[in-house]
Amino acid sequence: MREVREVRGVRAPLLVFAALALLVIAAPGLAPYAPGRQFDGYPYAPPMRPHVIDAAGAWHLPFAHPISLADPIERRYVEDRRARITFASREPWFLLGSDALGRDVLSRVLTGARLSLGLALLSAALALAIGAAIGAVAGYAGGWTDTWLMRIADLALVLPVIYAVLALRGALPLVLTTVQVFTAFVAVFALVGWPSAARGVRGIVVVEGRSGYAEAARALGASPARIIARHLLPATRGFLAVQATMLVPAFIMAEATLSFVGLGFAPPTPSWGVMLTDAASIRTTADTPWLLAPAGAIVLTVLVIHSVAHGRDPLLDS
C-alpha cells in the first residue's frame, strides 16, 4: 500500500516535471529555424503536411512540397507537387504554419517553451521551498508565530492569482528586458504561490511532530532544525508533489495572461503568452487557426500535468 502511494504520489509527478525540465533545455535545440527568422514572401503560410510517398509513388524520408504565395491579397498559397523539401532546403518547411512576419510557428513554440515552462517550473520550485520553510517553522514553533504566519497565508490564499500578480507587476516599470521580466516573474509568482504550500506543510508538521519518531529524535538531543529537515519535511514530499501539479499550470497561465495583456514579455521575444497576442485579432485567427499553436502547447502541458495528479483531488488534499 505504501509502495503504491509513493509511486502515485511522488514519482509520477517527478517524472513529468523532469521531462518538462528536459524540454526546457532541449526544445530550442529541436527548433528547425531560428525563432526570429523572417522568411520573405511567406506571411501566414499554412501548415505544410509531411509526406513519405512522392507523386511518382516512390518512398522517401519525410518531406514536404514547397509552397509559394499565389495571391498576396487573399493570402492563397499553391503547392508544388513535383518538388520535395526538407528542413535543410532553401525553401522553408512550416510544419505548423507561419505568422504574419513569415516566422516559423513550430520553432517559436519550441523556443517559447524555454521561457514559459522554465519560468513556471522555477517559480513553482521557489514557491514550494518558501512555503515549506514557512510552514515548517509555523508548525514546529506553534503558538503566536504559528497563528500570525497562517493568518497571513490565509489572506494571501484567497487573492486571485492573476490580480495578485497584476498588482505586484504594477509596482514595476512598464518596460522591462526579457531577463528582468523573467526574474521579476519568478519572484512575484513565488510570492503569490507560497501560502497553499505553507498551510499544508504546517498541517503535516504539526501531526508528524507529535509522532513517536519525532519524539525519539528530540529525546536524543537533535536540534529543531535537524528534526524539521531530516524527519518532518520528508513526510511532506507527497503533498508538495501535488502542490507542484497545481502551481505549474497556474504559473504557465499567469505568464500567458500577463504577456497577452502587455504586462509580461514583449514581442518579439518568443514566449507562449506573447505568441497568443498574435492570435488576439479574432478575424485573422479565424482564417489562420494555426496561430493558436501556443494555446495547444499550453493545454497539452497542463493536461499531462493534471493527468498525473488524476485520482487524487488536489483541492481536497490541500
Add this chain to the structure above:
Amino acid sequence: MTTIGFLARRVLAALALVFVATSGALLLAQLAPGDYASQFGRDQAQVAAERHRLGLDLPVAQQYARWLKRSLTLDLGESFQYQRPVTALVAERAWNTALLAATSLAVATLLGIPWGIVTGSRRGVLIRALRGVSLLFLSIPPLISSLTMLAVAARTGWLPVSGMGGVSHLVVPTLALALPIAAILERLQAQSIGDALATPMALSARARGISRRRIVWRHAWRQSLGPILAIYGVIVGTLFSGSFAVEIVTSWPGLGDLMRQALLTRDTYLVAGCAAAGAAFLAAGVLLGDVLHAVVDPRVGGA
C-alpha cells in the same frame, strides 16, 4: 460561540480583506516608478504642474493618508484619465463583471454538481469518459477557450465576436469561464459523494435494501455538499482570475479590462478602486460560502 458571533467574525474578516487588498494595490501602484503625469511629453514644467494638480508631488504616505480619509466616506478619489469619480466608474464595470461571474458560477454549478454526483456514484466506460472530459475542461484555461471559441464564432458567424449586448454575447465568455469551474466542482463532488456513500449511514441504508439511486439522490448528496461549499470562496477567486483574461479577449466592459487600462496608464486611484471592487466580490464569495456551509453543516458555525 453564538451564530451572531460567528457571523460578526466572518464579516470583520471580509472587511479586513477588502481593506488590505485595496491599500496594498494603491501603495504598490504609488511606489511604482513613473506616474500618470510623466506621460505628458517632455516639457518638465508641464509635467510638474500636472503632477501638482493631481497631488502626485506629495509624499506617498501623505497621498495614502488623504485617500484613506476620503475613502471612509466611500469617496475613492478621481480617475486621472477619465476625470470622473472612481466609485462611479468602478460601479458600472463591476456590475458587468458581476453579471458575467454570476452567470458563469450558476452554469458551472448546475453542470458540475450533478456531473460529479453521477461520476462519483457509478462506474463504467461512460463514467470514465465523462471523467476524462472533466480533466480536459480542467486543463483548458479561459484565456485559451475564449480565444478558440471566438475564432470558431468568427468563422461560422454563429455568435457575436465581441462586446456586450443580448444573451448571445454572454455565451462565449460564460462557457469559457464556467467549463473549468464545472470541472473543479465535478472533481470535488465525485470525491465527496464517494466519501458519503462509504459512511456507516449509507452502508446501513444499503443493507436495509434501500436502492443505491435513492441513497445517492435523497441522502448522500446533501451530506456531500459541505466540502463543496467550503471551497466556493476559492472558486470565486478562480472565477475572477479567469474573467480578467476573458473580458479582455471578448471586449467585455468589465473590471478586468478597466484594471488593465488603469495599470498601463498608472491611474493609481482607479487601480485601487478596481482592487476594492474585486476584493469586495471575493470577500462576499468567501462569506457566502462560509454561511452556506454553516447552514448545511451546523457543526461549522457552532464549534
